[in-house]
Amino acid sequence: MTHGRIWQIDMARSLALLGMAAFHLVFDLQFFGLVPPGTSTSGVFYWHARIVAGSFLFLAGLALWLGHGQGIRWHAFAARLARILGAAALVTVATYIAMPDWFVFFGILHCIAAASLLGLLFLRLPWLVICASGAAVMAASYWLPELVQLNTPALRWLGLHTVPTPSVDFEPLVPWFGPFLLGLGVAKALHPVWPRLAARPAPRNRLLRTLCWPGRHSLAIYLLHQPVLMGLVWLWVSLRGL
DSSP states (O other), rough: OOOOHHHHHHHHHHHHHHHHHHHHHHHHHHHHSOTTGGGSSHHHHEEEEEEEEHHHHHHHHHHHHHHHHSOOOOOOHHHHHHHHHHHHHHHHHHHHHHOOTTSBBHHHHHHHHOOOOOGGGTTTTTTHHHHHHHHHHHHHHHHHHHHHHOOOOGGGSSSOOSSOOOOSSOOOOHHHHHOOOOOOOHHHHHTHHHHHHHHHHHHHHOHHHHHHHHHHHHHHHHHHHHHHHHHHHHHHHHHHTT
């Protein structure tokens, strides 16, 4: 367990949040017809979305090691898991009301929650085995779905399906458990570094402190940023029509 916040990780979370907000802004512009249909799911934005999702899961795996690598703190783990599951349920309900044909039933938060539970099984393994397992999960996404074809809707969260799954945010375990395991393995490999980073004081530079702030409140910002962005785009569209 690492005591104290590591501002570099907060900064990394802030950058991931910025990337997520940029993608969601493109999605909102597409939703209101301000950019061509399919913009958010093609070209550079296709890869942009995957890099951002992978970074969140990588950082979640890293955080699991920092919090529980020296022994699982069950109370803290359960409290964090409950917050993530509660936020995931809120996203599911809100998107089901807003867009029932595309609602989020296993998005990034659902995946982080499931990966956190499964990740406990890997904590004691050598870091190289953890990283190799992560790479194997990602590689399996190219051939395993065709082999098993678990297309039943109730099992699509596993990522072993071969049919399209309509959802505005869908991160099944295959391949997305892979980046989580990579983060966990890298964190374990670098375990001597974290106590030294945690012992360093927070940056005095006001700009750096400001840039780290979103990363310290990533769950709240994740929940709030999209309604705010969509509201602003809707307001802009409404004012243009006056």
